[in-house]
Amino acid sequence: MYTALVKSLKDKNVTLVAVSKTRPDDQVMAIYDQGQRIFGENRVSELERKSDYFPEDVEWHMIGHLQSKKVKTVLPIVDMIHSVDSEKLYDVIVREAEKIKKPISVLLQYKIGEEEAKYGLDKEALEAIILKHQSSSPLVQVKGLMGMASFVDDQDQVRSEFAELKSIFDYCKSTYFSTDDNFCELSMGMSGDYELAIEEGATMVRIGSLLFK
Numbered sequence: 001m002y003t004a005l006v007k008s009l010k011d012k013n014v015t016l017v018a019v020s021k022t023r024p025d026d027q028v029m030a031i032y033d034q035g036q037r038i039f040g041e042n043r044v045s046e047l048e049r050k051s052d053y054f055p056e057d058v059e060w061h062m063i064g065h066l067q068s069k070k071v072k073t074v075l076p077i078v079d080m081i082h083s084v085d086s087e088k089l090y091d092v093i094v095r096e097a098e099k100i101k102k103p104i105s106v107l108l109q110y111k112i113g114e115e116e117a118k119y120g121l122d123k124e125a126l127e128a129i130i131l132k133h134q135s136s137s138p139l140v141q142v143k144g145l146m147g148m149a150s151f152v153d154d155q156d157q158v159r160s161e162f163a164e165l166k167s168i169f170d171y172c173k174s175t176y177f178s179t180d181d182n183f184c185e186l187s188m189g190m191s192g193d194y195e196l197a198i199e200e201g202a203t204m205v206r207i208g209s210l211l212f213k
């Protein structure tokens with residue numbers, strides 16, 4: 001599974017984040033041994049433990065909701081945070097990055113879909129962070145956007161949600177980042193919907209269950 005998936009993603013210039021949360025270490029190591037280096041986690045305690053256990057050259061990505069008070073713990077471990085879903089969290093990341101002088105890549109999580117409970121920014125909150133970012137710490141790089149489609153069977157709905165996120169990405173790019181090549185990532189798509197996400201413009205997919213079955 002891994003080899004075929006990686007090849008098809010490489011052909012499309014899409015980065016694989018192997019979502020290793022809850023998976024036993026030997027299964028994760030098997031994927032590492034096949035060459036995977038980017039792994040995604042959504043719980044801070046698990047991330048801490050795994051980053052101690054796995055080789056140094058793993059690039060850890062935080063993909064789940066992150067509490068501001070946990071930023072201090074997470075920041076030294078991770079290369080990218082996909083889930084910046086509030087201005088407060090962004091502010092704390094800036095503060096902690098400055099404190100330890102660590103460059104960190106972040107994605108702003110946009111709320112697509114209809115599910116009320118989901119985390120994510122609306123357009124107004126997204127633009128407020130981007131405006132603030134323009135005069136903020138150079139250590140924190142806003143690399144793009146992240147989003148999750150609704151968990152529904154209706155493929156047309158999922159596709160239109162990904163298309164909505166892509167259009168917000170394009171709007172942000174042309175309005176705020178037209179001269180900033182770093183703003184180039186669109187993290188969308190999981191095991192069940194990554195093909196649709198890629199068709200709609202994903203540059204990163206976060207895949208767990210499909211890899212580890």
Ligand SMILES: *Cc1c(COP(=O)(O)O)cnc(C)c1O
Binds near residue numbers: 021192207210
């Ligand atoms: C668990 C998780 C994934 C991976 O989901 P799969 O369906 O197992 O591929 C992707 N993104 C986030 C934010 C997750 O929490």
